[in-house]
Amino acid sequence: MKFLTQAIVACVVAATARAATPEQWRGRSIYQLLTDRYARTDGRTTAACDTQNRDFCGGTWRGIINRLDYIQRMGFTAIWISPVTYNIPDRTLYGYGYHGFWQQDLYKLNDHFGTAEDLKELSKILHERGMYLMVDVVANHNGWNGDWRTVDYSRFYPFNDQKYFHRYCPLLNYSNQTEVEDCWLGDSKVVLPDLNTQDSSVVEQYGKWIKELVSNYSIDGLRVDTAKLVDKAFWSSFQQAAGVFCSGEVFAGDAFYTCDYQNSLDSVLNYPQYWPLMLFLNSTTGTSGPLLDSLSSMQSTCKDVSVLGTFSENHDLPRFASQTDDMALAKNVLAYTVLSDGIPIVYAGQEQHYSGYADPDNREATWLSGYSQESELFKLLTAVNSVRNRALYLDESYATYHIHALWNDPNTAVFRKGYDGYQIISVITNKGASSGSWMLTVENVGLAPGKNVVDVLTCKQITVGDGGYLVIVMDGGLPRVYFPVDAAKGSGICGL
Structure with missing residues (x-):
């Protein structure tokens, strides 16, 4: 459509921006993708990808570059990619770290995804298109292939000594905030050593790294993994060092608990609205009341709902279509996702009605859809993104109005x-x-x-x-x- 290019260019900040603010992000719409599962450098759309193998399937940054038209034609104005750092190099009992969340070296890129030049080129081409780049980052933990007793801290960089980590304790009680912030994720197969983010040296080194990463690759925003597992004081320092928009993953349904993180980060993902949305729309037996209550609660509690990440699927949750195959319900949930408060986020494959239930089945290869532009949900997303972009083009303040x-x-x-x-x-x-x-x-x-x-x-x-x-x-x-x-x-x- 003629409008899509017009709105993307005219109603948002110029593509040359390098320190995107919350004000610039609130008018964006985000297409979330797992780098390994979105597009291959060779462009193949029949390459096998068995999610149960938990193996690399071949997606790359160069592949994303070659398939940006598909994303932009739906009207999205930003992409969110997987963490870019070097991960556990060998196969674990849970497969490989194709997802990017088992990092070991902050200053080395994950070469499965490409080269530094490829990542820079992805950022450059996105900006030429008037789009933003959001990168997933992890600060809570590193990854280790084995249990806590076998960790060789010298394999990590820059945190190559046990002194940088909390003493081992398994995270079991998510209602105990001290345990949530200090104890370790993982198990005897893959353990995730927990960084001591209260330590001034850890804070300083993370700040140095994120500032360089954002600068080196012209990153516009960060999705912050496991934000609730890290103390809030650390996030304030981290965000200041990053100098760009940060949206944290706070996996919790309570508005007061979740919104409090917006005092340390620009944004959080809107989990308090996610669960009522599912209760309403993933079957014909739900009711609208809890959704409207959650909407009101977030509007009255959060510092700024216009920059919350609004979603109905992601890589950690069951696909919507795994819960119901009703196409009408799938259309309703996507329409609400795009048109509600906040920055809409759509997970790659949702537009193709992918139906994987949970990790790893919800991490399908997008290329196996053939990137069809004839799917009903692709067309719906194109339409609702278009009207949202049009409203923003006419008046940028559209994004700040509360839906009611x-x-x-x-x-x-x-x-x-x-x-x-x-x-x-x-x-x-x-x-x-x-x-x-x-x-x-x-x-x-x-x-x-x-x-x-x-x-x-x-x-x-x-x-x-x-x-x-x-x-x-x-x-x-x-x-x-x-x-x-x-x-x-x-x-x-x-x-x-």
Whole structure:
């Protein structure tokens, strides 16, 4: 679409930016990929990748470069890639560290993914396209092939001495914050030695490393792994040293607990909303109430919901399609992911309705889909990213507006997000593909009587009635996404 390039270039900060801020990131949409599983240098789309083997399948940074068109055509304006550091080199009882989270040397790249020149080229080409690069980073631990008694600390760099690590204790009680921050992940097969991030030398060396990494590869943002397992004071120092946007993984459902990390990091992933979203949309028996409650809770508790990472899948969680094969529900969950508060994140393969249940089955090779642009979810993402990008192009402050419910019942919710005259009105339902047709009358939608709006998913237009109401016809459990026709003109959305 004509609009996609226009919005990407015009409504966001120039591609030459090298210290992207939260204000610059809040208008982005992120495509998350595992580097080893997204695209191969040779471009093959039939290369085998048995997830149960937990082996390298051949994805590279050069492969990503060659398949950026696929990502950008869906309207994404940033990518999030796997950690880039050197990992456990040999096979463990859990396979290889293809995922990148078992690092041993901070200053050496993972050569399975390519060279330093390849990573620099990926960053350069992303910026030329007006896109951002987010890199996953690990500060909580290193990786070791064996149990805690066998760790050879001299194999690590720069933390090559036991003095840099907490004394061994297994992490068993996640309700004990001291244990969470000081004890070790892993088991007798692969143990993850826990860095003592309260030690000033560790803080200093991590700060030096991350500053150099961001500078050397022109990185725009960081996704911070296992953030809740590290003390908050460390993250404040780490983020300052990085000098770019940081979003932390705080694997917790409590808004007060999770939002508190936003006082140390720019952003966190929105796990408190993830679980209510699944309860509502991964079956036809859920209800909308918990989702609306979580939405309100995050808006009132978090420092800035506009930069939270909003998602419905990632590499640590069961694929949505592993829980239900209802395509209507898959469309609803993606529409909500993109149009809710925060920075939308979509995990590679979700647009192809991949259905792996959990690690390692949810880490499929994207290339086995053939990068089809004809899949129903690819088309839906293109449409909803387009309308979000259009709203941002017209007014960057769109991203700061809180989404709120205009109307709801147990199975359906009508949301509004945006500014008067140019808001997006979305209808999300869990009634499912076999639900037939029904009608909703939604009052006080915030649009003038007589204004025409277009459903960007079907391109059908309806008119706001006297008194500012919309009569919406639902069919087959599909979502609806309405945008004013006059705001869409010139964008290419639905041919306008």
